[in-house]
Amino acid sequence: MPAVWTDPAVDWDAFALVVVRSTWDYITRRDAFLAWAHGVPRLANSAAVLEWNIDKRYLAELAAAGLPVVPTTFVEPGGAPDAAALSGEVVVKPAVSAGSLDTGRHADPDAAAAHVTRLHEAGRTAMLQPYVAGVDEAGETALLYLGGRWSHAIRKGPMLVGERRTVDGLFLEEDIRPREPSAAELELGEHVMAVVAERFGSLLYARVDLLPGPGGEPLVVEVELTEPSLYLETNSGAPGRLAAAIAARV
Known part of the structure; x- marks a missing residue:
């Protein structure tokens, strides 16, 4: 049966398995979503997988493991991207996102930097990738x-x-x-x-x-x-x- 993760009336212990499907609203309440996931006893994929995967900084770990990953620069709130990360045509998006929302393609370094600033003002980590x-x-x-x-x-x-x-x-x-x-x-x-x-x-x-x-x-x-x-x-x-x-x- 379908159920909504934010519904307090659902008894998650009653299910033999809970399968995560279209929880695309978690991006604005990541901590609440992860608290819910860790509270579900039989969840697929597991809460540990979700916690690792919903922050795209996992790409740095995959690159460190030797996998060919689109070059990615992460910029935490309070930081600033260097000139190299802004050069050429770049894609800017939040590190926690879904459905390509709040993602932009920029050929102008000033526009890309302004996008990063907007994400930082919302308390979000920005990531920059060259447009492939x-x-x-x-x-x-x-x-x-x-x-x-x-x-x-x-x-x-x-x-x-x-x-x-x-x-x-x-x-x-x-x-x-x-x-x-x-x-x-x-x-x-x-x-x-x-x-x-x-x-x-x-x-x-x-x-x-x-x-x-x-x-x-x-x-x-x-x-x-x-x-x-x-x-x-x-x-x-x-x-x-x-x-x-x-x-x-x-």
């Missing part, structure tokens, strides 16, 4: 894993182009299609999943988002372990695989 131009033509590849195994993949159209509408104020409208991933993308996805599994064990669900680097090589832009869209409708076997993975956990 290959996404304009190739799009983004998302690899979906269910029960610890690769299930299917989708192509997501470039998000930071033109005017984009939000859906119920929760996420930007997306252009989604099925995709057959390359061997290099699948190999990188397996490496990412191995690093995560070494720390947290096998996960019920995961999404690894990749962008094409300057030479076409895949780069990790995000690893979604908290509340990702799994795009089950794009693959006829995906709903059954998720159901089987949930049943195995129960």
Whole structure:
């Protein structure tokens, strides 16, 4: 049965398993969300996974583990980005975010710095990444894993182009299609999943988002372990695989 994480009437102890799905409203109340997660006895993915994953500073850990990650600079409130982080075309977003909200693409260093300032004024850590131009033509590849195994993949159209509408104020409208991933993308996805599994064990669900680097090589832009869209409708076997993975956990 569906239930809302903020509903005080729900008895979370009564469920054999609680599966996190579309909790996209947590970004403005992270501490309350994590307190709820740690209070649920049987949660997938676990509260420890959620706590690590909802702050995108995990990207620095993945890079330190040797994975090819889109270069990322994190700037805490009170700090200022250096000139190198602002040079060229850059993407600025909060370290705790979902659905590409409060994310901007800037060619003007002053505009990028002003975006960082706005995030800091709201008490948020900012992150800066160079805009990966290959996404304009190739799009983004998302690899979906269910029960610890690769299930299917989708192509997501470039998000930071033109005017984009939000859906119920929760996420930007997306252009989604099925995709057959390359061997290099699948190999990188397996490496990412191995690093995560070494720390947290096998996960019920995961999404690894990749962008094409300057030479076409895949780069990790995000690893979604908290509340990702799994795009089950794009693959006829995906709903059954998720159901089987949930049943195995129960």
